[in-house]
Amino acid sequence: MATAGLHDSELxxxxxxxxxxxxxxxxxxxLLGLQLWNLQIREGPYYxxxxxxxxxxxxxxxxxxxxxxxxxxxxxxxNVPSFTLYVSLEDxxxxxxxxxxxxxxxxxxxxxxxxxxxxxxxKQLPRKVKDRLTLRxxxxxxxxxxxxxxxxxxVESQRNYxxxxxxxxxxxxxxxxxxxxxxKPEFADLHQGSIVGQYGVEKxxxxxxxxxxxxxxxxxxxxxxxxxxxxxxQPHAGDNLYLTIDARxxxxxxxxxxxxxxxxxxxxxRTGDVLAMASRPGFDPNIxxxxxxxxxxxxxxxxxxxxxxxxxxxxxxxxxxxFKVMMAAAALETKTVTPSTSIYCNGGYQFGRRLYHDWKAxxxxxxxxxxxxxxSCDVYFYTVGQRMGIETMASFAHQFGLGEETGIxxxxxxxxxxxxxxxxxxxxxxxxxPGETISASIGQGYVNVTPLQMASLIGTVAxxxxxxRPRLVQAVMDRxxxxxxxxxxxxxxxxxxxxxxxxxxxxxxxxVVKEGTGTKAxxxxxxIAGKTGTAQMTALRTGPEKDIPKKxxxxxxFVAFAPVDAPTIAVAxxxxxxxxxxxxxxxxxxxxxxxxxxxxxxxPSGVKDGTVARIGDAGGQGTR
Amino acid sequence: MIxxxxxxxxxxxxxxxxxxxxxxxxxxxxxxIYSVTHDQGVAYPFYAKQIVWILLGTIAFLVMxxxxxxxxxxxxxxxxxxxxxxxxxxxxxxxxxxGAQRWIPMGPFAxxxxxxxxxxxxxxxxxxxxxxxxxxxxxxxxxxxxxxxxxxxLILxxxxxxxxxxxxxxxxxxxxxxxxxxxxxxxxxxxxLMLFPFAWEMMWGSLHDYQRQRIMTFVDPVYDPGxxxxxxxxxxxxxxxxxxxxxxxxxxxxxxxKFLPEGxxxxxFSVFAEEWGFLGVLVxxxxxxxxxxxxxxxxxxxxDQLGALLAVGILCMLxxxxxxxxxxxxxxxxxxGIPLPLMSYGGSATIMTMASLGLLLNVKRRRxxxx
Numbered sequence: 004m005a006t007a008g009l010h011d012s013e014l015x016x017x018x019x020x021x022x023x024x025x026x027x028x029x030x031x032x033x034l035l036g037l038q039l040w041n042l043q044i045r046e047g048p049y050y051x052x053x054x055x056x057x058x059x060x061x062x063x064x065x066x067x068x069x070x071x072x073x074x075x076x077x078x079x080x081x082n083v084p085s086f087t088l089y090v091s092l093e094d095x096x097x098x099x100x101x102x103x104x105x106x107x108x109x110x111x112x113x114x115x116x117x118x119x120x121x122x123x124x125x126k127q128l129p130r131k132v133k134d135r136l137t138l139r140x141x142x143x144x145x146x147x148x149x150x151x152x153x154x155x156x157x158v159e160s161q162r163n164y165x166x167x168x169x170x171x172x173x174x175x176x177x178x179x180x181x182x183x184x185x186x187k188p189e190f191a192d193l194h195q196g197s198i199v200g201q202y203g204v205e206k207x208x209x210x211x212x213x214x215x216x217x218x219x220x221x222x223x224x225x226x227x228x229x230x231x232x233x234x235x236x237q238p239h240a241g242d243n244l245y246l247t248i249d250a251r252x253x254x255x256x257x258x259x260x261x262x263x264x265x266x267x268x269x270x271x272x273r274t275g276d277v278l279a280m281a282s283r284p285g286f287d288p289n290i291x292x293x294x295x296x297x298x299x300x301x302x303x304x305x306x307x308x309x310x311x312x313x314x315x316x317x318x319x320x321x322x323x324x325x326f327k328v329m330m331a332a333a334a335l336e337t338k339t340v341t342p343s344t345s346i347y348c349n350g351g352y353q354f355g356r357r358l359y360h361d362w363k364a365x366x367x368x369x370x371x372x373x374x375x376x377x378x379s380c381d382v383y384f385y386t387v388g389q390r391m392g393i394e395t396m397a398s399f400a401h402q403f404g405l406g407e408e409t410g411i412x413x414x415x416x417x418x419x420x421x422x423x424x425x426x427x428x429x430x431x432x433x434x435x436x437p438g439e440t441i442s443a444s445i446g447q448g449y450v451n452v453t454p455l456q457m458a459s460l461i462g463t464v465a466x467x468x469x470x471x472r473p474r475l476v477q478a479v480m481d482r483x484x485x486x487x488x489x490x491x492x493x494x495x496x497x498x499x500x501x502x503x504x505x506x507x508x509x510x511x512x513x514x515v516v517k518e519g520t521g522t523k524a525x526x527x528x529x530x531i532a533g534k535t536g537t538a539q540m541t542a543l544r545t546g547p548e549k550d551i552p553k554k555x556x557x558x559x560x561f562v563a564f565a566p567v568d569a570p571t572i573a574v575a576x577x578x579x580x581x582x583x584x585x586x587x588x589x590x591x592x593x594x595x596x597x598x599x600x601x602x603x604x605x606x607p608s609g610v611k612d613g614t615v616a617r618i619g620d621a622g623g624q625g626t627r
Numbered sequence: 628m629i630x631x632x633x634x635x636x637x638x639x640x641x642x643x644x645x646x647x648x649x650x651x652x653x654x655x656x657x658x659x660i661y662s663v664t665h666d667q668g669v670a671y672p673f674y675a676k677q678i679v680w681i682l683l684g685t686i687a688f689l690v691m692x693x694x695x696x697x698x699x700x701x702x703x704x705x706x707x708x709x710x711x712x713x714x715x716x717x718x719x720x721x722x723x724x725x726g727a728q729r730w731i732p733m734g735p736f737a738x739x740x741x742x743x744x745x746x747x748x749x750x751x752x753x754x755x756x757x758x759x760x761x762x763x764x765x766x767x768x769x770x771x772x773x774x775x776x777x778x779x780x781l782i783l784x785x786x787x788x789x790x791x792x793x794x795x796x797x798x799x800x801x802x803x804x805x806x807x808x809x810x811x812x813x814x815x816x817x818x819x820l821m822l823f824p825f826a827w828e829m830m831w832g833s834l835h836d837y838q839r840q841r842i843m844t845f846v847d848p849v850y851d852p853g854x855x856x857x858x859x860x861x862x863x864x865x866x867x868x869x870x871x872x873x874x875x876x877x878x879x880x881x882x883x884x885k886f887l888p889e890g891x892x893x894x895x896f897s898v899f900a901e902e903w904g905f906l907g908v909l910v911x912x913x914x915x916x917x918x919x920x921x922x923x924x925x926x927x928x929x930x931d932q933l934g935a936l937l938a939v940g941i942l943c944m945l946x947x948x949x950x951x952x953x954x955x956x957x958x959x960x961x962x963x964g965i966p967l968p969l970m971s972y973g974g975s976a977t978i979m980t981m982a983s984l985g986l987l988l989n990v991k992r993r994r995x996x997x998x
């Protein structure tokens with residue numbers, strides 16, 4: 004077929020149509036150019052931000068908590084490096100898959116992991132999923148890195164308490180800030196996963212000890228691998244605390260209690276320094292600072308021995324005969340009696356139709372104030388109490404610091420009860436019965452005190468009526484400046500008693516140990532004064548003490564100070580269900596005081612020079 | 628005869644410009660591939676392999692340039708038959724990657740028949756139209772359509788949506804250029820409109836989930852940044868973040884830190900745009916426009932219909948790929964997996980593209996030897 008001509012005409016036509024292609028292509032390329040102009044020039048900065056955001060991750064650098072030392076620079080709480088598992092939500096592609104993987108790899112509770120990942124909070128900040136990973140777990144995560152986008156293992160410092168259970172109630176423990184806490188203003192600069200003090204000194208001084216978190220921006224690739232650190236805002240470590248306690252004395256106090264429940268408080272009456280504060284049973288703060296499963300937590304909370312209860316500042320017990328110390332002072336001040344006034348004790352006190360017994364069947368015979376204290380005559384104080392009335396008793400009890408906070412720097416201190424007509428009306432909506440005054444005058448009935456209050460009370464007597472607020476922290480070291488700031492002792496009040504009253508009482512208390520109910524506190528090393536107390540648990544007292552089931556036995560009190568003429572230590576011992584104070588608690592007080600004397604602590608600052616420098620030196624060594 | 632023509636005419640200025648543009652774009656491609664993959668620490672990095680492909684492509688370019696394109700066109704039908712067989716083989720024996728079966732393993736390499744199928748289709752259609760005058764819509768539209776269909780179906784079956792679209796684009800461009808009577812256009816339009824719902828149903832039904840997702844999320848990639856729109860969004864971020872002057876070589880955090888996947892293949896343009904900015908992009912676009920413009924010149928000066936059709940087919944195929952690729956990286960089209968000619972890493976694509984350009988230049992060289 005001779006079709007060349009036809010072909011040619013078609014060729015011409017085709018070439019004429021090229022204009023469509025030319026125009027079309029130019030148009031399309033122009034559109035492309037326009038779109039690229041849009042992306043790169045008009046929206047360029049926006050996309051530049053997105054790309055920066057893509058590659059940078061904010062990582063919180065947890066601050067190291069301040070260290071805690073005893074008064075001699077012995078380390079009580081420090082930090083050890085440990086692995087923490089974080090998840091950066093932005094990098095997680097499949098959350099359910101990740102939760103599965105993590106719970107398989109580390110044996111974590113999937114529900115718990117989900118809760119952490121979905122908790123409210125910034126999506127930009129990584130979520131802490133588990134702390135204290137073992138080396139094996141950390142290695143496991145690192146080796147599965149590629150399958151776990153968004154998962155990071157950070158080295159962080161974890162709270163550590165070298166002494167374990169020692170001083171656990173005092174030091175407290177730390178834990179993640181709770182969602183409820185985060186809502187409060189004092190935790191405003193914190194974030195989910197922040198560690199805060201949850202108990203004890205750790206909680207009360209959290210602001211100082213906590214430090215300030217830093218932040219670093221790291222550049223990551225698409226898998227979340229850290230490529231390099233872009234910006235670092237260093238964390239600031241928390242301040243160091245120097246406590247007033249002596250770790251050795253603390254240990255002895257705890258060992259004295261042993262397996263028994265109870266509390267021992269030792270104060271320096273001249274300053275209010277807490278030398279030892281033991282509460283048993285205790286807990287290991289290392290365990291509580293870890294993340295506990297709900298089950299573990301329930302076990303601790305439901306423990307019958309209530310180990311989380313700081314019996315020294317939170318346990319409330321009837322003071323028993325220890326109350327007579329205050330009663331004696333009140334009776335003299337109100338001139339209800341003079342030191343020489345005699346009251347006849349025949350073993351009981353008849354009031355209305357009821358006979359109030361003395362602990363000594365048959366009675367003490369004719370007793371004056373000294374005799375009444377030394378042998379703890381109940382009838383004497385029934386009589387005195389009855390003459391003074393409950394309102395006078397209550398007002399003196401308040402003066403001695405009962406029914407109010409001692410002001411110790413620990414969270415949730417309890418105040419006990421100083422009963423009065425108004426108190427009963429308010430608390431029970433009942434009117435006061437005259438017989439209740441009689442029970443109250445020997446520290447029974449409604450009267451309730453804490454061991455700390457008792458230690459403060461006897462310390463105030465020892466210190467001739469000048470009451471100090473119990474002090475736990477004697478110095479704070481600013482980590483940034485290295486500056487050691489002493490915290491001075493805070494006098495609380497001076498008892499409003501005529502001169503001459505307290506010496507009489509102090510002499511009688513020395514007699515308690517020398518010849519009275521507290522002879523078991525006699526020491527060859529040092530003169531000790533004290534007062535026994537037995538807090539009755541139940542009115543039904545039949546047969547000898549050892550036949551009564553333990554949980555119905557009386558609490559044994561002993562308060563003491565030493566040396567008698569220039570007291571440097573005041574002690575309160577409470578043994579739960581240990582029976583008589585004189586037999587059960589007095590020996591413990593003696594042991595503790597003897598230990599203290601043997602330690603031969605230097606006098607506190609303000610009393611003698613030289614203490615400040617010593618503390619500073621010890622602190623310096625400790626931080627190194 | 629090849630030698631005689633070559634020696635007598637030598638390179639002229641046009642050839643220099645044409646080849647210069649090709650190698651300029653190839654160079655930019657290698658640079659971008661190098662930028663994303665230089666630190667992979669493997670024995671044969673992508674940029675090195677790409678240079679090998681370019682060398683092989685240069686041989687293909689020379690062969691296609693210096694042979695007689697009439698003779699090449701005569702091989703079109705057998706070549707088409709062979710490529711159809713290879714496309715079928717791919718479906719059964721092929722190597723799959725990312726849910727698609729596109730490659731035939733050949734020792735350490737893999738051969739991608741669908742790339743070569745594009746060039747062979749152009750040859751086949753050009754050969755068909757130039758053999759005899761094709762009159763009436765049956766001869767002009769339906770018969771060539773039936774030629775295209777088996778290849779298209781085999782490619783879609785892989786599935787390779789990008790190559791399938793290129794196939795259709797070549798067919799449409801050819802139709803457009805041979806011209807149709809207005810009546811024929813009308814019939815086709817009507818026919819396609821009537822068939823559209825069925826075709827759509829077939830198309831949509833034959834798409835894999837990931838393809839549907841891609842098309843759906845194309846509408847709004849920001850909606851699901853961690854999910855299926857991830858590629859599209861990361862690519863847009865990469866391009867946009869380049870701003871006017873770019874982040875510099877190796878400075879593209881999107882690609883260097885692997886936020887942008889496939890930085891050396893389908894998204895090589897985004898890598899380039901992030902590192903060289905709008906200015907770099909303008910230069911690159913101008914290079915492509917220059918190449919297309921020279922190709923249009925070749926078509927305009929073609930002395931026979933076969934040459935013109937070959938040139939137009941190649942021109943349209945390459946322009947289509949360039950536009951769709953850049954358009955998809957810039958978020959104007961859905962992600963369909965079309966490489967950027969001369970820039971994306973890939974042996975089959977590079978060799979095929981260079982062979983096509985050789986053939987294109989051949990049309991211009993042969994303009995006097997009409998027989």
